[in-house]
Amino acid sequence: EVQLVESGGGLVQPGGSLRLSCAASGITFKNYWMTWVRQAPGKGLEWVATIKQDGDNKYYVDSVKGRFTVSRDNAKNSQYLQMNSLRVEDTAVYFCAGGWGWFWDSWGQGTPVTVSS
């Protein structure tokens, strides 16, 4: 059974930082493209970042470029999202997702991030 478990969310002040983690099991992690998708309260889905299998190719939505960094550790079956210079509009549930390309058949339950003073 595939499991993706996010952690690291919480309350942070504007301008602060958080590091999200996603631990995977039940999949051959090194073969998966891994992604972060977020959902603001009561809103729709927004793609945030994707990292390919080798970790060298990374893609971001414009609104987080230069502030967020996606990474992975295939030896630990984990991916990460380092979020710096957080803004109020970054408040959302952040989902870890995995798949074979630009869409995702495995999802975690999400971790909430609240940016507020």
Next chain:
Amino acid sequence: DIVMTQSPDSLAVSLGERATINCRSSQSILSSSDNKNYLVWYQQKPGQPPKLLISWASTRESGVPERFTGSGSGTDFTLTISSLQPEDVAVYYCQQCHSSPLTFGGGTKVEIK
């Protein structure tokens, strides 16, 4: 950026009746290299993550009931639930996977009438 527009925003359908959700992309998401439409559909129930239902516009994922059908090509796509069941109450999203930035439609909330 490719803009995905879903309609309607919400719909209420009687049990056993058909539900139809539309999704339009601002440019064609049909690839000329492999003749595939780079469009997927997700279902999201309250308090849950999205679930992949359909890929490549019309390929049902393993375990997805046959009452879910995806169709369309180019810029216009449809998700049809042929006979609505109580467990189908959810928000449905289309997503283009043709080019970055990946973008979702705004979602369609399906309820029981």
